[in-house]
Amino acid sequence: MTTEYFHFLGVLGVAFFAVSGTLLGHEKKINGFGVVVVAAMTALGGGTVRDVLLGEPIFWISSPDYLLSTYSAIIGTILFIRYMPPLSNYYFIFVDAVGLAIFNIMGIEKALINGSGMIVAITMGMTTGIFGGLMRDVVCREIPLVMQGDVYASACLAGGLSYAALFSLDIPYVWCIVGSILVTVLLRVGSEHWGWRVNLFKKRNAAPSEKVP
Template sequence: MTTEYFHFLGILGVAFFAVSGTLLGHEKKINGFGVVVVACLTALGGGTIRDVVLSQPIFWISSPDYLLSTYAAIIGTILFIRYMPPLSNYYFIFVDAVGLAIFNIMGIEKALIEGTGMIIAITMGMTTGIFGGLMRDVVCREIPLVMQGDVYASACLAGGLTYAALFSLDAPYAWCILGSVVVTVVLRAGATRWGWRVNLFKKRQAAPSDKEQ
């Protein structure tokens, strides 16, 4: 992936996550400065942890464009909320799903650039995608989405596995990215629309014949 394309993807990712943080802050009736804090945690938290783990310069310190994109997204969302009709919760779900998908890709790509194996890259993708939203939910006193049964971390994992499969088939970067993003967004949005859940510890229902014994 070229440096310019990687940079653009990161700018887009922080903007989407900043919007989701601003929307949740508004829903929780947090004051103005608090909304900025929540939005910045959402947009920059996951990537910061990724860079610390990979022993890389913090991305938003190395390039202030990420901060500018974050602040612009916050201001734009605040103006939209003030002057446009009330927003449906689906806006939050959509922008969070897109941000999750983009940051997942960012983590995978950055890890691969640093020479890690694909398993570590997929883990870094999940870390980048999940931890911003985790910080946002904790600060807003919400049960983090990643801790609930809804498809969230598993959507990241599925997107990462899709990227790995296409990468192993020597598919062009664009197809690896597109495939991963589509899978992540569809799974996350589908979980909201149709109630898909991941219940690892759900007990098997006993068959009628077992109950009779």
């Protein structure tokens, strides 16, 4: 991925996650500077964890554009909430899904650039995608989405595997990125619309002979 692509995706990703953090802060009736803290944590948390793990300079310290994007998105969302009709929960789901998908790609690409193998890159993509939302939910005293059986981390995993499959076929970078983002967003939004859940410990129905009379 070229530097321009990478930078553009990062700026876009932090903006979407800043919007989702602001929307959840509004829903939880957090006011004042607290909304900024929650939204900034959502936007910058996952990428910060990624850079620490990779031993890279923290992205928003190296390039203030990420902070500008974050604060602009927060202010824009606050103004939208104040002066526009009430928002549907689908706004939060959609912007969070897009932020998740973009940060997933950012983590994968940065790990690959750093010389990591694909399995490490996919794991780094999931880490980058989920940690901002995880921090947001903990601060807002919500059970984190990734802990609820929602298609969240698994959407990142599917997006990462899609990227790896396209990458192995020598598909141009831009289509690897587009394919991964589409898979992640469609799975995340679809899970909310159709109620898909990941339940690893769901037991099969017992056979008739095993049932207690």
